Structures are given as structure tokens and as C-alpha cells.
Amino acid sequence: MNNERTPLAEDSVLDSDSTLALGRATGRPSPEIPAYLTETYWWAYLHENSFWFFEREWVVNLILWGNMRRLTEQVLQETRLPPRSRALQVACVYGDFSSRLAARLAQSGSRLDLVDVAPIQLQNAKRKLAQHRNVSFQHQDSSDLHYPDASFDQVVVFFLLHEQPETVRRATVSEALRVTRPGGRVVFVDYHGPQRRNPLRYVMRPVLTLLEPFAMDLWRTELAAYLPADVPRAQVRSDTFFGGLYQKMVVTR
Secondary structure, X not given: XXXXXXXXXXXXXXXXXXXXXXXXXXXXXOOOOOHHHHHHOHHHHHOOHHHHHHOOHHHHXXXXXXXXXXXXXXXXXXXXXXXOOEEEEEOOOOOOHHHHHHHHHHOOOOEEEEEEOOHHHHHHHHHHOOOOOOEEEXXXXXXXXXXXXXXXXXXXXXXXXXXXXXXXXXXXXXXXHHOEEEEEXXXXXXXXXXXXXXXHHHHHHHHHHHHOOOOHHHHHOOHHHHOOOOOOHHHEEEEEXXXXXXXXXXXXX
């Protein structure tokens, strides 16, 4: 396993006082938690009690109607990288998703950078992933990543885009593509407009409208529509799952 870290990774891990030192490494200030997150998702991601509830695999699986493992496997199937590759996960994920991704990468001696805009999420992730020595934790905003162009062999965006307003979503997609090397892949997994014969269509609409108001954008608009105009559609591969309720989009750079 490759345990070497870049200077950015070394300087950006959680300090002992639970703050992040990203500014020392880049000269840029640490990002503020955006208003849409504090106003809409404080209960799920910013309150310390949220970990007690959501950090249970059966809870995450229940939220996804029993599809957590299946959708995680979809990402792992795309994660077959050359030795000593570098991957990026954009935003923390409850459950064992990050642990399984880190373990898959470790098989090839590859590293995982995990970024999130909320320090409390990174602190939780560092505790949860303490046994994985190939992971670094970065305090960054997905819509304004501090990495140079073409830094990663693979980027994973797992159930993040439905939580963001359209302008932020477009910026996140663009940034994920920007930091991916030529020949590398960006893997997006998220909600999708279900087929009309899917009974969950009529259950999930009011749930998402109430709790996740930006999610309905992905019901109305294909995820590929948020890609920059200069991305050839021949480089885009999309699949849907569970009667169309979930989707995976893979973009090859």
C-alpha cells in the first residue's frame, strides 16, 4: 500500500484541536458552510445527534428502499484503478460506503481524498475510517475545489447533487470533471425520476418535496443536462435502477 501523502493531504487532515488546516497548505481560507445547507439540511448533517441516527447501515439502507448495497456495488464496480492511483470522494456519506471504497482502493495501493464543506462531517468520517491508512480528509466546498486540474484518476459523487440548488449543482459537476485526469472517470449516483408504474413515485414525491426540496430537479431533468456543454455525449454512460428511482452516470474524461 502507498502510504505517502502529498503536501496538501498532510497539511489538510484534521488537527488535534478538531480544526482543519487547509488554509496553511493553499493560502486560501477554509470554506464557510453554505446557507442552503444550514437552512435545509442542518438536521441531517450539521447536528451532532444526526450521527447517532444516520450512522447505522440499516437506516441508510431503509432510506434507499433496500438499495444501499446495490448502489455501493455499482460504484465499486467502476473502481478498478491502476496501482497507486488517486481517487476523490466529494462529500461524506453515512454508512459503510466510504469504508468499502477505501478498502477497494487499498487493494491497488491507491489513495482516497474525502472532502466535505462541514467540519463536523469530516470529524465523524475520520473517526469512522480510522483503520484505513489510505484516506485523507479535506475541508473543501464541492463547488470550488482547491485541487489543481487533472489531480485524480477517479472522482465519486454519491447522493450529493440532489441536495444542492441548481447553480451549486452545476458548479459541483464542473469541478468534479475539472480535477479528473484525461482517461479517468467521474461516477455520479443519485435520485432519478421513477417510471410511472413505479408505486414509489407517489410515495417519494411528497417526501422529497418536504425534506429535500432540490431533489425534484433530478426528477424533471436528466443528470447529463448538468454537464458542461463541451463534454462529448459519447463519453457519458447512464443507467437507472429500482424502477428508475436511482441513477448512475459515468463520465470518461
